[in-house]
Amino acid sequence: MKHLWYFFLFTLIWLAPTIRAAEISVAVAANFTKPMREIAQAFEKASGHTLKMSFGASGKFYAQIHNGAPFEVFFSADQEKPAALENDGLTVTGSRFTYAVGGLVLWSAKKGLEAGPEVLKSGRFNKLALANPKHAPYGAAAMEVLTRMGLLEQSRSKWVMGENIAQTFQFIESGNADLGFIALSQVMEKGKILSGSSWVVPAELYPAVQQDVVLLRKGETNPAARDLLTFIRGVQATAIIESFGYGIASTATETR
Numbered sequence: 001m002k003h004l005w006y007f008f009l010f011t012l013i014w015l016a017p018t019i020r021a022a023e024i025s026v027a028v029a030a031n032f033t034k035p036m037r038e039i040a041q042a043f044e045k046a047s048g049h050t051l052k053m054s055f056g057a058s059g060k061f062y063a064q065i066h067n068g069a070p071f072e073v074f075f076s077a078d079q080e081k082p083a084a085l086e087n088d089g090l091t092v093t094g095s096r097f098t099y100a101v102g103g104l105v106l107w108s109a110k111k112g113l114e115a116g117p118e119v120l121k122s123g124r125f126n127k128l129a130l131a132n133p134k135h136a137p138y139g140a141a142a143m144e145v146l147t148r149m150g151l152l153e154q155s156r157s158k159w160v161m162g163e164n165i166a167q168t169f170q171f172i173e174s175g176n177a178d179l180g181f182i183a184l185s186q187v188m189e190k191g192k193i194l195s196g197s198s199w200v201v202p203a204e205l206y207p208a209v210q211q212d213v214v215l216l217r218k219g220e221t222n223p224a225a226r227d228l229l230t231f232i233r234g235v236q237a238t239a240i241i242e243s244f245g246y247g248i249a250s251t252a253t254e255t256r
Helices: 002-020 030-047 058-066 080-087 117-122 137-148 152-158 165-174 223-232 235-243
Strands: 023-029 050-056 073-075 097-102 104-108 128-131 159-162 179-183 197-200 209-215
Touching: 023 030, 023 058, 023 223, 030 050, 030 097, 030 165, 030 223, 030 235, 050 058, 058 080, 073 080, 073 223, 080 209, 104 137, 128 137, 128 165, 137 152, 137 165, 137 179, 137 209, 152 159, 159 165, 165 179, 209 223, 223 235
Parallel strands: 023 050, 023 073, 128 159, 128 179
Antiparallel strands: 073 209, 097 209, 104 179, 104 197
């Protein structure tokens, strides 16, 4: 009997990490794909939890969450959609905060083309890629830039719209579009911009792209989901976020 008890105790100790580990279903804005993959690796290593991640347009995730999608945490590309979900009672009160402030870049993979305001004004390009502003905040930011530069109507005939910012990047990278507006994080790695021509759009040309994360009602009873939000505000995750060209809001360490 004594040996049986020891065996039972040993089994509990051996299984303890497995028992504590949990899976978290996470919806992530497409612009945050690369940093989130790095953060996920660090978080899973530190916690033993597993992230089941879906990447896409924030607008589509918003609709899916309203329709009952089983996401527990939502990393949006803006503040409006998490706030709207909060108002609709689909989030955990006080869990929403700004995890990153995104930058916008005009980027071209085409040799010999200098991405910048001059080429936009000249119209010497085949297609201009931008994300659908109805679903993607970075697409809305691009529209604002074109409006403030007085180029909205002039450039409209050359637009090619991606369903999300990831597809927009593919249009440019493949050469289907000579240049386009994307998130700075998509061409930033370890603090350096990838090869190609780029113009980091001045912040005064568009409203700050403040990106909020929120704990959804479906994740309220999953302690691992709360652990993820705590990790995102930590030093390790913050360093990863900044390495991809994002800023950290002064309110990033506060819940609302």
